[in-house]
Amino acid sequence: MKIDGSHAIKAPRVLLYQLMIDPEILRRCVPGCQSLEVAGDGYYKMTLKTGVGSIKGIFTGWIKLEEMREPEHYKMTVDAKGLAGFLKGEGSIDLTEEGEETLVNYTGETGVGGTIAGVGQRMVHSTAKMFAGQFFTAIEAEAVAIVKAEEGGQYTPPKQGFIRNTIRQIRK
Numbered sequence: 001m002k003i004d005g006s007h008a009i010k011a012p013r014v015l016l017y018q019l020m021i022d023p024e025i026l027r028r029c030v031p032g033c034q035s036l037e038v039a040g041d042g043y044y045k046m047t048l049k050t051g052v053g054s055i056k057g058i059f060t061g062w063i064k065l066e067e068m069r070e071p072e073h074y075k076m077t078v079d080a081k082g083l084a085g086f087l088k089g090e091g092s093i094d095l096t097e098e099g100e101e102t103l104v105n106y107t108g109e110t111g112v113g114g115t116i117a118g119v120g121q122r123m124v125h126s127t128a129k130m131f132a133g134q135f136f137t138a139i140e141a142e143a144v145a146i147v148k149a150e151e152g153g154q155y156t157p158p159k160q161g162f163i164r165n166t167i168r169q170i171r172k
Helices: 013-019 023-029 114-119 121-150 162-171
Strands: 002-009 033-040 043-052 055-069 073-082 085-098 101-113
Touching: 002 121, 013 085, 013 101, 013 121, 023 033, 023 121, 033 055, 043 114, 043 121, 055 085, 055 114, 085 114, 101 114, 101 121, 114 121
Parallel strands: none
Antiparallel strands: 002 101, 033 043, 043 055, 055 073, 073 085, 085 101
16 A cells, blocks of 8 residues: 655754654654664664554564665665564655755555454555654654754653644644
């Protein structure tokens, strides 16, 4: 299944790029991510608690970042398995400066199998789009906190979570 979209984020492109490849930031911002550990050259081991509709589970696997062209592009590959099935995906992220904002364009292919695939492609697709929105909203909250700290404040990582990020999306 193909997924694509774009998000405008009020933050410098260089900062966003760094946030979107930092394992600690990714752990906080990827919806359902319970752990993300560096495993070698661009590889990260992960544990993800997620689901589609009423089918939920814990998935373990890896993320790989490649084709790194700072601060404009990288490719991410995800492969995870759990009792509810499997998740696979590959996508490209491109960042373009537009005034005070950075436009983040993403495109990729995702696939699920097993019990989780039984809920139907339309539901899987809408859930994937929702997760992308949650991720970019969380990244923007991290960027805002860092920019405020650079302006003389103290950096405090923002609290993340489905409800908090949904409210952030609505306010935007």
